[in-house]
Amino acid sequence: MTRRSSSVTIRDVARQAGVSVATVSRYINRNAPVSAEVADRLHQVMSDLRYVPHAAARHLASRKTRVVGILLRNLHNDFFVPLLNGVEAVVRTKEYNLIVATYHANSRNGLPPPIGPHNTDGLLIFSDGLTDEDLANLSASGFPMVLLYRTCPPSLNIPSITVENVEITRKLVEHLIQVHGKRRILYMRGPIGQEDSDRREAGYRAALEANGIPFDEELILNGEFERDTAYQVLNDFLSNGKQVAFDAIFTGDDDAAVGVLKALHKHGYRIPEDVAVVGFDDLAVAPFLNPALTTVRAPTESVGRIAAERLFALLENQALSEAVVLPTEIVFRRSCGCHT
């Protein structure tokens, strides 16, 4: 075979420094003592030769990739910026790399997820692309994972990071009812089966029930937690002949709320006079929307950071069992009718 590598290998370094490859490797990984003299020489030779260890070779030999992955539904939302930022900050300090991949239930036509044990040391999962069964299989093989915005199926033992949804949503919707006198509150939900979406619906229903308002299926719209989808869906709803009366919208996340505002503006609704709008997440732009958006502050960057930290704890073989639920709080602004 005539393979010719243009790149300088550990053997070149070893030869040039007059030591064995093992010593070079030990120097690189600092996992065994190397004499000061040899260390200096290696340092010099490595920089002279511009030697960079070949990642795949290290991976193959050491059985670790030094890569973690994050599996997302998609990359359509501003929501992902603080999340990725939190994750990336931790990954960087650990001198790991981060693979970002999208994969969702509808995208798997029998395709396996693009990231997993074959190319990462662990996974942050914020995607419905992996079923409970997939998780069970991975978990059984001891593959490190942390679930984001999704609690672990009871039989498994995978750490998860979520935010408090039900109570805060109940409070938020009760605020619409009790303070602003709303009775016909539309819920712009997220993807079917997505836990945040379901829990927020539970809080929404609880609020209705506690206040003697009947639940109306017609007031549930599926905006997929996406700006553009939410716009489309609400636009269709408003364009539809049979007008369903409503006086407020609880949008399950702020990105979708942007789409909701767009559709309402387009159809001439005044916010909050005609329709109150509230969201969830408190994106950075929420205070600057028109009108400023009343929403729930969810610590998205912290979710990313803590999830990554826990993943690394797992990689270091620390056992973690408890699920983390981060607290949330309502931020009252103009769009619900407050701060006139």
Place this chain on the structure above:
Amino acid sequence: MTRRSSSVTIRDVARQAGVSVATVSRYINRNAPVSAEVADRLHQVMSDLRYVPHAAARHLASRKTRVVGILLRNLHNDFFVPLLNGVEAVVRTKEYNLIVATYHANSRNGLPPPIGPHNTDGLLIFSDGLTDEDLANLSASGFPMVLLYRTCPPSLNIPSITVENVEITRKLVEHLIQVHGKRRILYMRGPIGQEDSDRREAGYRAALEANGIPFDEELILNGEFERDTAYQVLNDFLSNGKQVAFDAIFTGDDDAAVGVLKALHKHGYRIPEDVAVVGFDDLAVAPFLNPALTTVRAPTESVGRIAAERLFALLENQALSEAVVLPTEIVFRRSCGCHT
């Protein structure tokens, strides 16, 4: 050595199917004919055994990682969502993986970039962390790269994707001057040396000059193209005793414009009556800011998509020389004083 691998290897598949590993490899890579009968058997065995090829081993043997990287200054801005989305979409269709890494001039304390030839097949570069010299070295070794928002140094030959900055900025600033009668226009610039920031400043200066307005150093603020930094900087500027008069702000990007709006609101300025504000990028939320932001529509997702496509063209050994400059256009909204 007692290495014990829990995972199933190509040898297991070969043994189980009664063929050699070479045949299995050929079947996997479909780069040489395999009899239909053997193919069926392999298909069956591989799924029975849940065989997944070990990425690092493939990389090592084939000298390709099937990974591309994108090097970013940071992950602080909503701007990165459409960019990453464009890139990721292409990467996914190519069945590659995407490593997202941050690295900027100030973060390199002698550290090499986290991604490069040792762990990727090519790089999208949107970062000042790599100097022209770094680029020259990489380029000399034939490493595929595409520059984002940065034109290639003259001596090199690296494809780049940028957007048209100078002319559109001149038009935008002239709009402020000629239509809205502004004379004291502040420029909230981006990172020093960042090309977009410099070019937009050039357009800004051209507009002033063409309209007989003297350039005033005091009206240049460095917001780093970041929401929070821009807020801080403008807030300090406004809190400062010696009040510098100004009647408009050209913010070099929309993320920073959000920070600018925040600072202006805080100090009681009315927009656009007291101060006109314009931005650049046309982020998804720009129409929903308060007031709706007049800005320049820059096709960020297309930049990501085209950059990725060109990177893959490079990987397939197509030579690309020309720099791509995508057109931009002004979107007039309320914040400049239009659409009263």
Place this chain on the structure above:
DNA sequence: ACGGTTACTGTAACCGTTTACATTAAAACC
């Protein structure tokens, strides 16, 4: 002075693939 650590280094097997080269049998050509 001597057994036991400890610091440092080298040799070579191994990680799980790809692929150059060799081989055989069947198909195609004249």
Place this chain on the structure above:
DNA sequence: GGTTTTAATGTAAACGGTTACAGTAACCGT
């Protein structure tokens, strides 16, 4: 029918590191 292609497969050498094992020399405690 003999020669040349072509299809299908196998053998084994890389790819560039890590690390178990072995060994040597200096150091330590008694």
